[in-house]
Amino acid sequence: MKAEFLEALEQIVKDKGITKDVLYDALEAALKTAYRKNFGTSQNVEVEIDKENGEVKAYAKKVVVENVENPLLEIKLEDAKEINPNYQIGDTVRIEVTPKNFGRIAAQTAKQVVLQRIREAEREIIYEEFVNRESEIVTGLVQRVSKSSVLINLGRTEGVLPPTEQIPGEIYKQGDRIKTYILEVKKTTKGPQIILSRTHPGLVKRLFELEVPEIHDGIVDIYNIAREAGSRTKIAVYSNDENVDPVGACVGHKGTRVKAIVDELNGEKIDIIIWSKNISEFIANSLSPAKVISVEVNEEEKSAKVIVPDYQLSLAIGKEGQNARLAAKLTGWKIDIKSESQENSEI
The missing domain is CATH 3.30.300.20 (K homology (KH) domain)
Incomplete structure (x- = not known):
């Protein structure tokens, strides 16, 4: 469990993008569980791995007392002083208790626990990545249609496009590449659940930000969006630069910009409206x-x-x-x- 063990850890770090510290913490916790299972649950034990050579050692932690009542958790002052003369009442002494066959038993027992912790660490990394991307657009491949939901492959994980977030009449085929809006990222016992949407007005907003540089750069702003997904959207825009026509910027040369958005939304009609402070004019x-x-x-x-x-x-x-x-x-x-x-x- 030494050179091979360290190599295996290095490979996991490389393949999974998990930090060494997370892995070692997971492994030490697993080995602690293994020790208690095989050599006694009553002891206060901690397990350490030498990160240079992969050697595993177990230590019993005992409190220094005058009179020992529980030898598994306590040590007499005079015995403690034999280990180190500086020990006083109340100190904690660490005594190595590594069994001869601990490496083999620990490796076997810890394997599943370590794998579980690695899975948890992976899930946490994916959760953190996607929770910071809520309200953004993500491109993925339709993986499969499960009952009425559509599962979208997002690379390291998959997202769910529930029936309520699907554009009415839109057909999803395996392998189709589509853009979706990240509606919500939830933590579950099975890992992060990423809820996607094709109907949210935010999808239209993000598509305009992608297609219209003036919106991305803040020259043109989106005031509001009203949408009936799959049918029609109205988007109110205004310009922060009197020399830039907000509608013209959104439509693009010969309508190329808005056409790209309409195509992504499978022909949904889009009305681009100029917002005005004058409510009569805006209406x-x-x-x-x-x-x-x-x-x-x-x-x-x-x-x-x-x-x-x-x-x-x-x-x-x-x-x-x-x-x-x-x-x-x-x-x-x-x-x-x-x-x-x-x-x-x-x-």
């Missing part, structure tokens, strides 16, 4: 592609009455009310849409 913009005649706001109720041309009414409301619903979600205001003729008939 009018939010109903794009419909044209608006006027907006009357009620600050107290945070509601607005919007008048549109007759021929624009169905466009403003949208199929099954989607356009109006997304505009309300984007602005945070209640929006009541009326056609010009409806408004005139009520006057």
Whole structure:
């Protein structure tokens, strides 16, 4: 259990990316368990590994007392002084108690414990890596579809795309490369559970950050996103530089930037809206592609009455009310849409 043992440890450190200290701590704890199992559970024992030669030694720890009541845990002062004259009452003495066949027994008994600790250390490393990436995009390969969930290979681990986070109608095939949003990272007894999403508005936000350098650099900011995954998204943007058109930056030359995002989302429609401090203007913009005649706001109720041309009414409301619903979600205001003729008939 010496040269070969040290080589094996070095290989684990190299392959698994686990620090030597974590491994040695795990191994010493395992050997302590092994000793107690085979040579007596009552002793206060600690086990040390020589990191230079791999030699394993066991030490019994005993407290120096005047009168010994438990010889497994205590040692008389006079006996302690024979080991070292400086020992006093209350000190702890370490006495080597390494059995001859301890190396073999310890190696056998400790193997599973060490493997378990290595697994735990690996899981902790993966957890720390991904918990710091919550709310980010990750690219992975569809590994398999299990019942209604989709398992995504993320390299060192896998993530779960639950049914509630899947885009309606989207089909996932083994080997497909897809981008997902890291919704949550949980610690479980089986290791970290990484919950992924394809429906979260944050996915659209991160895709725009990837595709639009002006957003990544902070020249253009995203004010808000309203999304009905798989169907339509409205994203409100504004520019911190009067010379940069926020919509133009997001659309890109000949629409290349927004097309890349639409393609990633399998054809989901994206309306890019200019945010304005003027709430009437923002509400009018939010109903794009419909044209608006006027907006009357009620600050107290945070509601607005919007008048549109007759021929624009169905466009403003949208199929099954989607356009109006997304505009309300984007602005945070209640929006009541009326056609010009409806408004005139009520006057």
